[in-house]
Amino acid sequence: MSDFTEESNEFTLSLKDADPATLKSILEIHWERICSRLKIEVGEVEYRTWLQQITLGGIEEDELTLYLPTRFLRDWVRSQYNSKLNQLWNSELSQIRRVELALSAPAETTSIPSETTIANEEIAATQTISEDITIPQQAAQIKNTPQVVTATDSKEEESKLPTQTQLDPRFTFDNFIVGKPNEFAYACSRRVAERPSSPGFNPLFLYGGVGLGKTHLMHAIGFELAKAGNISVSYMSAEKFMYRFIASIRSQSTIEFKEELRSVDVLMIDDLQFLIGKDNTQEEFFHTFNALIDAGRQIIVSADKSPSDLSGLEDRLRTRLGCGMVADIHATTYELRISILEAKAASANVTISPKVMEFLAHKITTNVRELEGALNRLIAHANLFGRPITLEATQEVLHDILKSHERRVTIEEIQRKVAEHCNIRQTDMTSARRARAVARPRQIAMFLAKQLTSRSLPEIGRKFGNRDHTTVMHAISRISELIEKDSAFAEDVELLRRMLES
Ligand code: ADP
Numbered sequence: 366m367s368d369f370t371e372e373s374n375e376f377t378l379s380l381k382d383a384d385p386a387t388l389k390s391i392l393e394i395h396w397e398r399i400c401s402r403l404k405i406e407v408g409e410v411e412y413r414t415w416l417q418q419i420t421l422g423g424i425e426e427d428e429l430t431l432y433l434p435t436r437f438l439r440d441w442v443r444s445q446y447n448s449k450l451n452q453l454w455n456s457e458l459s460q461i462r463r464v465e466l467a468l469s470a471p472a473e474t475t476s477i478p479s480e481t482t483i484a485n486e487e488i489a490a491t492q493t494i495s496e497d498i499t500i501p502q503q504a505a506q507i508k509n510t511p512q513v514v515t516a517t518d519s520k521e522e523e524s525k526l527p528t529q530t531q532l533d534p535r536f537t538f539d540n541f542i543v544g545k546p547n548e549f550a551y552a553c554s555r556r557v558a559e560r561p562s563s564p565g566f567n568p569l570f571l572y573g574g575v576g577l578g579k580t581h582l583m584h585a586i587g588f589e590l591a592k593a594g595n596i597s598v599s600y601m602s603a604e605k606f607m608y609r610f611i612a613s614i615r616s617q618s619t620i621e622f623k624e625e626l627r628s629v630d631v632l633m634i635d636d637l638q639f640l641i642g643k644d645n646t647q648e649e650f651f652h653t654f655n656a657l658i659d660a661g662r663q664i665i666v667s668a669d670k671s672p673s674d675l676s677g678l679e680d681r682l683r684t685r686l687g688c689g690m691v692a693d694i695h696a697t698t699y700e701l702r703i704s705i706l707e708a709k710a711a712s713a714n715v716t717i718s719p720k721v722m723e724f725l726a727h728k729i730t731t732n733v734r735e736l737e738g739a740l741n742r743l744i745a746h747a748n749l750f751g752r753p754i755t756l757e758a759t760q761e762v763l764h765d766i767l768k769s770h771e772r773r774v775t776i777e778e779i780q781r782k783v784a785e786h787c788n789i790r791q792t793d794m795t796s797a798r799r800a801r802a803v804a805r806p807r808q809i810a811m812f813l814a815k816q817l818t819s820r821s822l823p824e825i826g827r828k829f830g831n832r833d834h835t836t837v838m839h840a841i842s843r844i845s846e847l848i849e850k851d852s853a854f855a856e857d858v859e860l861l862r863r864m865l866e867s
Pocket residue numbers: 492535536540541542543547573574575576577578579580581582705733734737
């Protein structure tokens with residue numbers, strides 16, 4: 366490391382001609398130095414809060430890309446640290462004249478840039494940005510204008526960040542399809558919207574996996590309460606809560622921040638798991654929480670896990686979160702997915718054959734957001750061509766989505782299953798032992814790894830105790846031969862394959 370530091374000029378000069386790997390390490394070295402300087406300049410806490418999550422991207426001509434995981438963080442870093450980052454990079458490497466702050470692609474879909482990827486990203490972004498609720502246009506047109514409090518930032522912050530967005534008009538109770546997995550959460554949400562602050566329902570804690578309707582239900586409650594009027598509601602993501610809190614410390618307005626929050630009738634905090642590891646913000650939230658509950662106000666919180674499973678949250682906070690009503694949204698069932706598809710197709714005024722719906726409900730099982738994305742694409746397609754969607758067309762239009770939903774088997778799983786089946790230890794898959802009793806199962810596993818994963822031969826070799834790709838090639842041809850010759854053996858391998866694929 367220090368060698369490079371001494372000679373950084375040399376590296377600077379060779380930046381243009383460097384091969385990708387070298388370039389990457391050069392950039393990493395500089396980035397590390399910049400990070401140390403940032404830590405000193407902005408302080409450890411600020412660094413950890415805002416800058417630690419930056420990852421290094423690539424360089425193109427004179428522009429360097431840095432990635433941030435959420436739109437919110439990116440906007441914040443851009444508004445606060447853009448010139449600092451530009452200046453530091455430029456002083457490290459004079460070729461770099463511009464630093465671009467970009468959103469990191471969601472890990473799962475990086476390789477498949479598609480309409481859905483974009484659609485999903487946008488939805489995700491609305492969620493990150495739907496911070497404070499403002500009066501939704503639709504609701505505002507209703508006779509008695511509802512009073513929705515949005516905690517306003519100081520003028521200075523406000524000009525820098527898009528803090529106010531409207532409630533998503535799609536997220537109402539009417540648009541929420543109820544089925545077994547979510548009926549309890551739905552009923553609780555309805556109940557709180559009708560009679561906030563009832564004992565037993567305060568706080569309301571909604572939890573469940575990604576894309577199962579937590580934010581939708583919270584917005585729906587907000588809508589309902591806003592319609593009723595005379596109730597002040599504040600909704601924000603936990604991320605936003607933290608930002609507001611830290612910003613108030615900076616501008617020495619924590620008292621105002623606290624007062625503002627403590628003056629609402631209903632406080633909703635979305636994605637509370639974000640506060641894990643953010644001790645000061647947690648502490649502040651805890652006090653706000655207590656003050657509001659003690660004053661008989663309603664609190665609604667969502668998270669990806671139940672209070673007891675949110676390890677990393679302070680015990681006393683977890684205890685209090687579990688004191689009201691805790692409602693779990695379970696993974697969707699096939700029936701619920703069909704109902705959702707039917708409802709969404711109907712509201713888009715598009716007829717989709719039952720066969721196509723069944724196909725989608727079978728194939729896309731993870732979350733409703735993805736299901737919606739797929740359906741939207743089909744609807745767009747149908748509108749564009751003005752003809753009904755066939756199953757073949759569906760497969761073609763959704764090719765990439767469906768592919769990403771195929772069950773992905775990992776090499777580790779293959780090794781484990783094969784080892785179990787052949788009665789050897791899993792560690793033998795990577796060991797140097799050459800005895801037939803372990804070598805043959807290892808070859809079977811390599812063969813299946815090639816068949817069932819998209820890994821290259823060298824990658825497979827590496828996973829099997831750093832073996833060479835020629836060893837993998839040899840294994841594959843050996844197993845293929847045996848399958849040809851020996852039907853019992855072929856059956857055995859086929860059985861393993863089916864087990865792994867199911
Ligand atoms: P979460 O906050 O749990 O990650 P969201 O509330 O953002 O999930 O839901 C993701 C998408 O799926 C939204 O567009 C939402 O409207 C839709 N959705 C989820 N559950 C349902 C449901 N039961 N009925 C209709 N739409 C739903």
